[in-house]
Amino acid sequence: MSKYLYIFDSGHGGLNPQGEYVTAGKRMVKDDVVFYEGVNNRDNVKRIIEGMEAENLEAIDIVNDWRDVPLNERVRRANELSRGRKCVYISIHSDANSNGKEWNSASGIGTYVYEKGSKASNDLAKYFNQELVCNFSGIAKDRKVKKCGFYVVRNTNCPAVLLELGFHTNKEEVKLMQTELFKDKVVKSIVEAIQEYEEKQ
Numbered sequence: 001m002s003k004y005l006y007i008f009d010s011g012h013g014g015l016n017p018q019g020e021y022v023t024a025g026k027r028m029v030k031d032d033v034v035f036y037e038g039v040n041n042r043d044n045v046k047r048i049i050e051g052m053e054a055e056n057l058e059a060i061d062i063v064n065d066w067r068d069v070p071l072n073e074r075v076r077r078a079n080e081l082s083r084g085r086k087c088v089y090i091s092i093h094s095d096a097n098s099n100g101k102e103w104n105s106a107s108g109i110g111t112y113v114y115e116k117g118s119k120a121s122n123d124l125a126k127y128f129n130q131e132l133v134c135n136f137s138g139i140a141k142d143r144k145v146k147k148c149g150f151y152v153v154r155n156t157n158c159p160a161v162l163l164e165l166g167f168h169t170n171k172e173e174v175k176l177m178q179t180e181l182f183k184d185k186v187v188k189s190i191v192e193a194i195q196e197y198e199e200k201q
């Protein structure tokens with residue numbers, strides 16, 4: 001049993017029973033690429049949770065169906081869980097350039113933490129960034145730890161971070177993000193950062 005329960009949020013919606021992506025935008029469909037962010041996030045969260053369980057770290061998917069659960073409901077579920085035991089919230093995303101429809105050179109991996117967040121949130125973000133830098137050296141650019149006001153990190157009562165795992169508006173990176181190599185490194189980085197958090201907090 002781990003000290004904390006790790007709550008994962010897959011960011012957006014998935015595919016409905018008809019196979020249609022349910023979230024507006026949050027996709028890249030251009031040339032030979034068909035990428036739905038919420039679908040990729042779900043696949044990443046599934047892999048991360050399997051990696052966590054293999055290391056006896058307790059994890060839960062807060063949005064375990066295809067619907068695009070509203071942000072306030074994600075937060076409500078997380079805050080309810082964190083009343084019962086110590087939790088950590090991790091929101092999984094990928095990034096896009098400004099209009100999200102054209103290819104762009106922006107790339108890399110960023111770790112976001114609430115601008116008025118707790119020391120625990122800042123420590124958590126630091127561990128995530130360190131492990132991501134280490135595992136993605138030579139593969140993806142380090143966009144460092146950034147302060148933000150995103151709803152889910154602002155309103156959750158437990159330590160929280162949001163990870164932007166590559167840019168789906170970068171033609172090369174969106175392909176790389178869907179490879180086993182990239183996904184294995186995502187899992188490894190997150191599990192290692194959490195192991196460090198478990199030891200030090």
Ligand SMILES: [Zn+2]
Nearest residue numbers: 011037093094
């Ligand atoms: Zn997103």
